[in-house]
Structures are given as C-alpha cells and as structure tokens.
Amino acid sequence: MAPYASDDTTSGRRKAVRYVVPVTVVGVAAATIGLVPALADSGDPDLPKITAQQLIEKIAASDVEQLSGTVKITTDLGLPDLGGLAGSLASAGGGAGDGSSADPSARLTELASGTHTLRIAADGPDRQKVSLLEKAAEYSVIHNGTDVWGYDSATDEVYHSKSPEGADAHGKENGGTGAEQAPTPKEFADQALKAVDGTTSVTVDGTVHVAGRDAYKLLVKPKDADSTVGAISIAVDAKTGLPLKFTLTPKSGGAAVVDAGFTQVHFAKPAASTFDFTPPKGAKVTEADDAGHSAADRAKGKGGAGLPGGEEFGGPDGLNVLGDGWDSIATFDTGSGSGLPSASKSSGGEAGAFGDLLGSFGDKATGKFGSGTVFSTRLVNALITDDGKVYAGAVTKDALVKAADAAAKK
Structure with missing residues (x-):
C-alpha cells in the first residue's frame, strides 16, 4: 500500500494506521459501511489545534472499552424497491440454517437499507449487546463470554451459538475493545480508514458537538479516479478519541449513502445484568450447530452470530x-x-x-x-x-x- 499522506503533513504513514479492504461482498449483494447522523448541538466548540495525522493516531489509540448509548442508522444505497422481498428473506433466515428469525446472520442484514435505531452497550471484549428497536418489537444480539444469543421478541424465537475460547462475538480472536465489536461509528470509521494511503486527502475540517460531546471533524477524500467514494466525515470525540459520527457521501453527489452517529452516549460501566439472557419460557430455541453452523464455521465468521460491520460477517468461500x-x-x-x-x-x-x-x-x-x-x-x-x-x-x-x-x- 502506498505511504500515508495528507494535506496537513508529508510524513510517511505511521504504525498507528493499520488497515485493510473496506468492502465485503456477500453473494450478488454488496453491502457497505453505514450509520446515521447524530443530533448535533448548535455552535462549534473551541478546541486546541490538531493535525490530521494526530487525529488519526488519536482514533487508533482510543481505549474505550465501556459504553452505552443510542445509535441511529440510515443507509441509502439507491437499491430498487423490492417490496417485502428483503424482509421475507430475513424472516426466512436468508437461506441460513433452519430459517430462525432470531439468526443474526440473516436478521441484521436489515441494516443495509432504511433507517434504524440501535441501543448498544459494551463492557470489554467479552460482553456486548445490540438491540434493534422496532415499532412494536425488539431484536437483540447479546454476547456474554462464550455465549452469543439472538432474540426476536416479535416471533418469540431465540438463536444460540458458542464463540470459540478467546474469540469475540464475530468469532475472531480478541484483539480489539468491546466498543469495536458493536456496530458503532468507531467500527465503521476503522473500516473506512483502512483505505487511507497516498491517494487520499485527509484534513481536519473544524469542530462539532455530537451527542453532547466536543468533537473534531476528520475529512477523508479519495483521489483515485476509479473510486465511487466522494468523501467521508468522521466526528472524533476530543477527550476519548472515539468516533461519534460517521458520514459517507458518494462521488456522484446527492444525499449521504450512509450516515452514522450517536444520539446519546455514556462511558460508565454498564450493569452486569445488561448482558444476562435466559430464553423466555415457551420460546423456540435454535442452536447454531442444529442449524448447520459448526464451531469451525463460526470461528471463520461464516454462518454464525457475528455482529455487523466487519469482514467477518459472512462471505463466500474463495474470496x-x-x-x-x-x-x-x-x-x-x-x-x-x-x-x-x-x-x-x-x-x-x-x-x-x-x-x-x-x-x-x-x-x-x-x-x-x-x-x-x-x-x-x-x-x-x-x-x-x-x-x-x-x-x-x-x-x-x-x-x-x-x-x-x-x-x-x-
């Protein structure tokens, strides 16, 4: 990969930026990173000057492991309207296992379009919870130790899988924080910054308030003529270095393809009970192994109950x-x-x-x-x-x- 460069500095790419491919393809459907605009407060905060390189290093050095909050996600890829087909496929499990509506590998594909509200919590690499809030129901994925649970309150179905020892909810080896495993702006910012190289313009684009927090705005613009990405804006918490908001606009113009951000965020340790889960009496429980997903598959991130936002969330063989x-x-x-x-x-x-x-x-x-x-x-x-x-x-x-x-x- 070419050395890192920005409009603010000509120094080589530093070790703090260690990135890979930003796009994962699953079958004929291509999904991309995305989340919605957080509600920004009026007036820009007065913060100390910082360079683009320093701000990227601040993101890489962020050590937030405990948080809770609300994230709003909107994705507008401009896909044709297929009516209820996408929802029907999700309810049928998308061809995965026995079609449990609680299987995260199918259910969380809903985040690929429309607007959604998520309630999230994280306590280190072993405990995360993501709840997709709907009008009259709630869908949750809970990772607690080696257990990963998916629960659909609308159908009263439960999906259970086991993470290999020492692995996170994706089924990959631990190496990041709990906050990185949930679908937060940090997860998506990390994916986007993997493409930063000598063909990228990176600047600090002022400051902003997001979810009551002071933040810097990092503006990333590809220079590559073949890229369809116009610009990516990342609001970075001035105190913790945690990305609070993520917005991606296409080179073709128009509204953002994906906008992401916290509307509320707190950095206190969530209560341990947040990650407790016992299947409700009478609920239909599907075990991952019974649905045809082996431990080896889950270790590779295939067909298991991984959270969205990374290349581990499924993918074809031979990619x-x-x-x-x-x-x-x-x-x-x-x-x-x-x-x-x-x-x-x-x-x-x-x-x-x-x-x-x-x-x-x-x-x-x-x-x-x-x-x-x-x-x-x-x-x-x-x-x-x-x-x-x-x-x-x-x-x-x-x-x-x-x-x-x-x-x-x-």
Whole structure:
C-alpha cells in the first residue's frame, strides 16, 4: 500500500494506521459501511489545534472499552424497491440454517437499507449487546463470554451459538475493545480508514458537538479516479478519541449513502445484568450447530452470530481482493459455470424468471473476459460474468471490467 499522506503533513504513514479492504461482498449483494447522523448541538466548540495525522493516531489509540448509548442508522444505497422481498428473506433466515428469525446472520442484514435505531452497550471484549428497536418489537444480539444469543421478541424465537475460547462475538480472536465489536461509528470509521494511503486527502475540517460531546471533524477524500467514494466525515470525540459520527457521501453527489452517529452516549460501566439472557419460557430455541453452523464455521465468521460491520460477517468461500485502498475489488467464483439463470435459456422455471428479473436491474458489459451484467448502487458496483465470476467494490463499472479483463489474461 502506498505511504500515508495528507494535506496537513508529508510524513510517511505511521504504525498507528493499520488497515485493510473496506468492502465485503456477500453473494450478488454488496453491502457497505453505514450509520446515521447524530443530533448535533448548535455552535462549534473551541478546541486546541490538531493535525490530521494526530487525529488519526488519536482514533487508533482510543481505549474505550465501556459504553452505552443510542445509535441511529440510515443507509441509502439507491437499491430498487423490492417490496417485502428483503424482509421475507430475513424472516426466512436468508437461506441460513433452519430459517430462525432470531439468526443474526440473516436478521441484521436489515441494516443495509432504511433507517434504524440501535441501543448498544459494551463492557470489554467479552460482553456486548445490540438491540434493534422496532415499532412494536425488539431484536437483540447479546454476547456474554462464550455465549452469543439472538432474540426476536416479535416471533418469540431465540438463536444460540458458542464463540470459540478467546474469540469475540464475530468469532475472531480478541484483539480489539468491546466498543469495536458493536456496530458503532468507531467500527465503521476503522473500516473506512483502512483505505487511507497516498491517494487520499485527509484534513481536519473544524469542530462539532455530537451527542453532547466536543468533537473534531476528520475529512477523508479519495483521489483515485476509479473510486465511487466522494468523501467521508468522521466526528472524533476530543477527550476519548472515539468516533461519534460517521458520514459517507458518494462521488456522484446527492444525499449521504450512509450516515452514522450517536444520539446519546455514556462511558460508565454498564450493569452486569445488561448482558444476562435466559430464553423466555415457551420460546423456540435454535442452536447454531442444529442449524448447520459448526464451531469451525463460526470461528471463520461464516454462518454464525457475528455482529455487523466487519469482514467477518459472512462471505463466500474463495474470496480474493485485487488491489488495495480505495480501488480494491473483491472477487470470487460462484462455481456455477454460468451467470444469472435465464428463462430464455432454460425451461422457464422460477430460477430463470428470477434471473431475468434480477438482470433487468443491471447493465450488460463486455470485454476480453466475455460478457456479463453490472449491478450498480450509489456506492458499490458488482459485475457478474456469464461464466459465474463476481467482481465488486466501491469502484466504477470500467474498473470492474478492467479487473475482469486482467484476470482473463492469466
């Protein structure tokens, strides 16, 4: 990766910034980072001057392990309206296990669109709780020690899995704080900053009040012509270094694709009872192993009850990453040997009809790789070739075609 550079300093990238690819692709759907604007107080605080490099180091050095609060999440990728299809898939478990509505790997995909309110709590790497608040119900994921519970109050269903010893709720080895494992602005800011390199402009863009806290604003702008990211603004708590608000706008302009932030935040230790959970009497309980998710799968972050916001939240086998930073492209082979199913190519069954419907949302693309279909959102584009390969990332259609052409030469 190229050395870190910013508008404020020409010093090389320091060890405090250790980052990887910001985009994860799951099947034909590409999800990206995101959360909603916190309610900012009027008037900007008067804070000591700080450079962009110092502010990034402040984020990296943040040691917040205990917090509670409310986060509002809005994601606007510009996806076509599929009516109740997405909700139906989530309720059916998205094809995972036996379709338990309490399975986090399916239920938390709801955060990929619309506006949601989350209540969060964290107490170190072993205890986190995230509750998705709905009109007449609540969905919660609770990580307490080696136990991970998902509970859907609307259906009275429970999903239970075990984290391997020494692993967090993602199923990965401990190495971060509890706050980093919950879907907070810090989790998403960390993902975004992984792409910071010599092709990035990084500046301090004034100060702001967020959730009653004084904060600096870090402005990150990719210079790479292939990137679809316009700018990322991160409000960083002046005292703790914890990101309080995250906003990502696309290069194409318009409203933010994702906006994230605390509306309330407290740094006191949550009560131990916050993370206690006992299945309600009469609730349907599904064990992860019974649903076909082995401990080994959960250790790899596949099919288990990981919290959203990181590359551990599922993903296809054989996933490779081409390039790095802002122009990185995730690619994998579906193994089908063909692209979208088509009613015109088959007997016209449900699979073919669905393939034709899906194809109507995409644009045809050709190159040395052959032909395929490009599906676009306001941020992420994905190319599915007619021989079953997928290329996706927060890059332009032309960048995907070039990647597919380069792979075809090998």
